[in-house]
Amino acid sequence: MKPTIKQVAEAAGVSIATVSRVLNGKDRVKESTRIKIQEAIDRLNYQPDLNARSMIKKETKTIGLIVPELMNEYWVQMFDELQDAFWPKGYSLILGSTNRSADRERAFLKSFIERRVDGLIIGPCFDTPEDEEALELLDRYSIPVVTLDPKNRAYDCMVGDHLQGATEAVQHLIRLGHRDIALLCGSSMPDTRELGLRNAFLLNHLQVNEDLIVRVEGPVNFQMGYQTTKTLLGRKMPFTAIFAYNDVVAFGAIRAMEEEGLRVPEDVAVVGYDDVQMASMFRPALTTVRQPIRNIARSLAQLMVEIIEMDEEERKRAPKKVISFQMELVIRESCGARMRQHGE
Amino acid sequence: MKPTIKQVAEAAGVSIATVSRVLNGKDRVKESTRIKIQEAIDRLNYQPDLNARSMIKKETKTIGLIVPELMNEYWVQMFDELQDAFWPKGYSLILGSTNRSADRERAFLKSFIERRVDGLIIGPCFDTPEDEEALELLDRYSIPVVTLDPKNRAYDCMVGDHLQGATEAVQHLIRLGHRDIALLCGSSMPDTRELGLRNAFLLNHLQVNEDLIVRVEGPVNFQMGYQTTKTLLGRKMPFTAIFAYNDVVAFGAIRAMEEEGLRVPEDVAVVGYDDVQMASMFRPALTTVRQPIRNIARSLAQLMVEIIEMDEEERKRAPKKVISFQMELVIRESCGARMRQHGE
DNA sequence: CTGAAAGCGCTAACAT
DNA sequence: ATGTTAGCGCTTTCAG
Helix, strand or coil, X not given: CCCCHHHHHHXXXXXXXXXXXXXXXXXXCCHHHHHXXXXXXXXXXXXXXXXXXXXXXXXCCEEEEEXXXXXXXXXXXXXHHHHHHHHHHCCEEEEEECCCCHHHHHHHHHHHHHCCCXXXXXXXXXXXXXXXXXXXXXXXXXXXXEECCCCCCCCEEEEECHHHHHHHHHHHHHHCCCCCEEEXXXXXXXXXXXXXXXXXXXXXXXXXXXXXXXEECCCXXXXXXXXXXXXXXXXXXXXXXXXXXXXXXXXXXXXXXXXXXXXXXXXXXXXXXXXXXXXXXXXXXXXXXXXXXXXXXHHXXXXXXXXXXXXXXXXXXXXXXXXXECCEEECCCCCCCCCCCCCC | CCCCHXXXXXXHCCCHHHHHHHHHCCCCCCHHHHXXXXXXXXXXXXXXXXXXXXXXXXXCCEEEEEECCCCCHHHHHHHHHHHHHHHHHCCEEEEEECCCCHHHHHXXXXXXXXXXXXXXXXXXXXXXXXXXXHHHHHHHCCCCEEECCCCCCCCEEEEECHHHHHHHHHHHHHHCCCCCEEEEEECCCCCHHHHHHHHHHHHCCCCCCHHHEEEECCCCCHHHHHHHHHHHXXXXXXXXXXXXCCHHHHHHHHHHHHHCCCCCCCCCEEECCECCHHHHHCCCCCEEEECCHHHHHHHHHHHHHHHHHCCHHHHHHCCCCEEEECCEEECCCCCCCXXXXXXX
C-alpha cells in the first residue's frame, strides 16, 4: 500500500530523520546517502503525505476561494488566473461555488476552516447578517481574508474600479452623441454602473434621464436584459443607447431589439461590461468594459502571501487596503463608434 | 489561537477522548456531559482539524478533479454538477485546470496524491506516454480513478454516447433534406462526430461527401469554426449544412457565413454540440446536442463512492465499466427545421 | 460511560 | 552528518 517515510528509511538503511532531510532539502546530508535515499524514494514511488506535514508546519499551502457562481464567466477566469498566480508560490486553490445559496456559503466556509486553509478569498457573498457570525470564525482561526467584493470593507480587497469603468463607457456614448442612455442594472445599491453614468453626465454638464435608469430585482442575466428591454421598448420611452450591467444582459437587450426591428448599432448603441469570450464573437461584436483579471489575481496572490507570512502582531498593525484596478473600454461594433466617427 | 480538542476537553472538564466521542457521535456519551461538551465547543468556536482526522481515518473526504480547460463551459458545468453530487456524500472537490499543459497535468496529479485524495476524476488528458508513468502512481497509492474520457479504457469511465448524439444530429439534417453536410471537427482520431455522421448516412443508404469532412489540427474553438468555414466557402464546394464539433465552432461558422452573405438556416443549416448557455441566446438560436451532465455527474459520484468503500480485494475483482449516457438533440432555429417542415 | 495511552506520517530540536 | 525523540491534533483500542 501507500509507502511511508518509514519504508523509505528502511529501504535506504537510514533513519526517517535523514529521509526527511533530503525531502526538505534544508539540512545538509552527505551526497552518497542523499543519492541512496533518492533512489529508494524513486523505487518506492514515494510521495510525502502533505497532511501529515501540515500538522507540524502549521500551514497547508492551500487557499480557499468562494465564488457566487461559476456559470458567470468572470469567476471562471478569476479562478484560472488565481490558480496561475498562486501556483508558483506553492499554493493550491480549493474552490467553492455557492450558486448564491447562503447555506452552501456557510458550509464551504466551515469546510475550509476545517481544512485549515492558509488564506481565504471571497467574492461577493455573505450579505446576510447571520454570516457575520460565520466570518467571526475566520478571525478566531486568524485566517487571512482578501475579498473581491467592493462592498465588504472589513477586509483587504481587490476590485476593478467600476466607477471609472462605467464612467468611461458612458462618456464614450456621450461623445458619440447619445443623450438618452438607458441603464440596465441590478437592484443592489449603491450601484457603480449607475454612479458611473451619473458621473459621466455630470462631467458633460448634461441631465440624466431618470426614467431610463432601470433597476431590476432578481438575477442579472440574458433573460433580464431581454425582458427589460422589451418593457422599455413598450413604454415608448425614446432612447438611443443602452449601457448594460454586463455582457450577457447586453446580449439579451440586443436580441430583444432585433426582434422589435431595431438595429444595433444603427438604431440603438449598446455597451456591455466584462468582456466575456462571446463579446467578440457576438454579432454585432460588443463594445464593453474589460476587467484586468490577470492583474487583480496576481496582486491578490502577492498580497495574500505577504499577509500569510506576517505574524499575529504584524497582521494587526497592517491597515486594511482596498486596491482598485483600472478598467479598460474595449470598442467594437455595438456602440457604432466607427460609423459615427464623423461626429454626431 | 486556533482551539484544539485539548482546550475543549479542559473547558468541559473531561478527557479528549470523550470530546472526540461527541464530535463523531458514534460511541454513546451521557447526555449531561454531551451537553457540557457541546457548550464548550460552541463557546470556543471549535472546528475539528480535518487533516489530523484524516491521518487516522485514512480518508480525506476529498476528490480530485482534473479538467483540460475551464474556459470551455462544459467543464464548468461538470464541476458544478459534480460538486453538487458529491456534497451530500460528504466529499469536497479539489479542482485542477490544466489548460492543456502536460506539466500542469502531472503537477496536479502529484499534488493530489500528496494530498491523499480519496478518488480522482480525470477528463480527457494524459495522452502522452510519459503520463502513463504518472498514472502508475495512482495505482501504487491505490487511488480510485474514474475518467470522463471515452478514449481511456483503463479506468471506469462515464461518457456521453457521442456516436448516438452525432448520429441523431446528422439524421436530423438528412431528414430535413440535406445531403451535402460539412463536418467541422478536430484532428483526434477516431472522432465520434465523424463516426456518427457516417453512421447516419449509412442508415439512410446515402453516400458521404468525403470532401466535406474537415479535420483541423490545433484548438477547436470559435476561430477554428470561422476560419475553416471561410476556407470551405472559398473552395466553392457546395454544401447545405454544417455539423460542428461544438457550439462555439458553430458560432464561428455562422459568423463566417454571415460575412459571406449566406443566411442561416435559409442557405445553410447548422447543428452544434454541447448546448452551452449561449446556444439559446445566439441568433439564430442554435440547434445542438445536449449532454446529460447532471446525470453523468450523479452516476459518477455514486460509482466513485462505491469504489472508495470497497476494500483492496473487491476493487481488483470489480470489472472496469464504461457507462455511456444518452445524448439529446435540442432543435432550435439554426437547422431550419421549422421552415422545412413541409418537406425538402 | 469515561479516561489513559498508542499511534497516524511527518518535522524539528536535541544528541551523538 | 545522522539518529533519537517528542510531539502536531486527532481517533481508537483497552481498561476501568
